[in-house]
Each structure stands twice: as structure tokens, then as C-alpha cells.
Amino acid sequence: MREYFYQTFPSQLARLEFLRPNNTVRENIMRDSAVVFFGGPNWDSVRADLAPIPDDDRSKFILSLFMIVITDQALHTYNRDSYDAWRAQTNYPKFGSSGFGPHNENPFKILWAPEREQIVDVDQVLAIVPQFVRFLIDETQSFFGQHIPDVDVVAYFDAIRRDTGYAFNQGMVVPAVKEQLEALTMP
Template sequence: MTIDTYFKTTFNADFQKLTFRRVALRSRNNSGALQPGLIFGGRHWRNMRQDLSAVPKENRELFLWCLFLLSLTDQTIFAHFGHIYPQWSRVTNLPKFACFGCCNRIQNPFHILERPVHDPAGGRLLRLPIARSRIPEAVSTYLRMLESSSPAHLENLAINDFANATIADPDFHFGHGMLARAFREEFAVQLGFASRCEPAAAPEAAA
């Protein structure tokens, strides 16, 4: 099954199996007023095992990709396009990936890719070779999601404007694992921004 097919047919039913809490949310940089909302995950996705135990094993890889892509979309709109976020939120009613307790702060969506790969507690649910091979598909699915959502949910927000905001956000550069780097690189390639998603290598000293 493709990421796109899973997202359209099965993801929402699997997502509703997670445990959600209602809190007053902060953005990742603590800007803006607190906003009430549903959250899941916990700090650095400490609830990963509990959350994923509710998702059928055969769906988990696709679920993780869709969860990451949707969280990245939602959080970019939340942080950079506040004027259209209320409309987006009313339509999607999407719970946030966030920590619990004192901070109630939105968490970086790249944790959704990084932790299942590296944390033995997660059973290494994303196997690097397989997950790496999915990245071109994941990025193209992500761009189609944005294009299909724009007229109905985003007031015709231009994809390039959205991409520029995503790439300019310091949190987009979080994570140094293979999947995080490869996703950023492919995102840049498919949008023609190849020089902007990873820091340039330091120049070599002259001989």
C-alpha cells in the first residue's frame, strides 16, 4: 500500500486509537497566546509504545509517515500562518504532537521519525533501509497533500510560500539522523531549493 492510499483510507481510523489529552497549548518557541486543544505523544514522544500499540502492526510504518507529514503541516501553519490557522483547525480538528504537564509545548515533528528508528523500546519500528526508500514517495505525498488542501483549507496559500516558511524555521533543521537529513534533502530537491535545506560544508583550507 502507498502512503497516499493509506492516508486516504485508513490513517484517520488508526489515529483515533491514540490517547489524547485536552490542555492549553504553547507553540514550540512559546510565542503567542495559549490555545486550548487536544494533544498526544509526550516529551520526545515518551508515550510512543503506548500510542503505537493501538495501531495494527502491519500499518505502523505507513502510520508513522502520515503522522509525521500531517504534524509537520499543522505545526508550520500554527507557527507561521496564524491568520489562517483558525480556519485550518476548524476543518481538520487535529490533535497536536506535544508534551504533557507543566510545559504543554508542541514537540518537533521530526521526533516522529527519529525515535522509532533509534529507540529499542519502540522495536525500531522504522527500519532504515525500508524507510529511506520511502522518502521520495513521502515528500511527493506531502506536496500533494498541500496542493489538495490549499483551496479548501488554506485560503489558496501558495506552496512556495509554505515551503519557504518550512525551510526557514529552525525546527525544520532539527535532528541529525539519516531519515531527517534525507527527508530535508529530498524536500529541497523536489521543490528546487537544493541549496537551502542543509548547512553548506565548511570550505577546505588552502594548501
């Protein structure tokens, strides 16, 4: 997972279709001139977005995409003082859309939409979920420790579990990821 995330994922992430919010949203609301969105409501564009991603990489791609989006959204929501440092280091795209303002989608829909549309091998995704969740936790600890040490990793994962968006539980992949996350992050 580590090799894929750092070697392959960045170039595949660049293949998504990104939409820039209007100037008012970028400059006055989000205060981020580089911000772009992908996905739209419920990730209705999942078929088109994943079309350029090779079938053999889709499982790792959606898990990696989930990882960057949930981290971005959780830091913005629960560790706002550390968010700018994260954003300066990563500049990842936002999952959702923008009209009169930004509309972030639930990160768990990244795991569910490809399953919903049957464009990912669910058994293949489920097989790598334990490896992925361990990678997610390890990389979170490493990144936070190096770049944003004021963020307590245990409190960060607790905040994710307490968030109302955590109730989203569609399909087979979302519950599997949550089960592993809870097993590895709860005392």
C-alpha cells in the same frame, strides 16, 4: 500513500493515547475546547503509542503523522490568519504536552523517535520516503488551493526550511525526508 492516508490512517490515529489540557489552557490560552495532545517530551511514549499500529503500517503511519503535525505547526506559526480554517477542517491532535501551557514538540521527532527505539523498519520507511514527500507536496497544494488559497505553498515550504526546528537532523529518516523535500520544493 494516498489510499493509506485517507482510508486507514484516520482509524489508526484514533488509537493513540490523547491527553486533554486543563480548562485554562484549552479555553484561555489555546482557545480550542477540542484540543488534545499526544507524545509528550521527545515522544517518550512512542513504544506505547505505536503498539496498536500493525508493524506493516508503521512506516506509513509515522510519515502521515509527521505530515499532519508539521502542517499544523507551520500554519499556526507562519500563516496564523489561515490557521483557524485549517483547524476547523482537520482538528488534528497536537504533538507535545500541556502543563501550565502548551508545549509543542519538533515534528521531526515523529520520524526519529520510532527509529531511535528500533520499533520501525528504517529501510521500509526510507523506501517510501520519495513517494511520501511527493504525496505531502501534492496534498498540501491541493488542500491549500481548495481551503486556504491565501497561503502561498512555495513560501510555506520556505518557512518550514527556515524554521529553527528544521536543524533537527537525527537518525537516517529525517535527513532523507529533508533531502526529498528540498529536491522537490526548491527552485
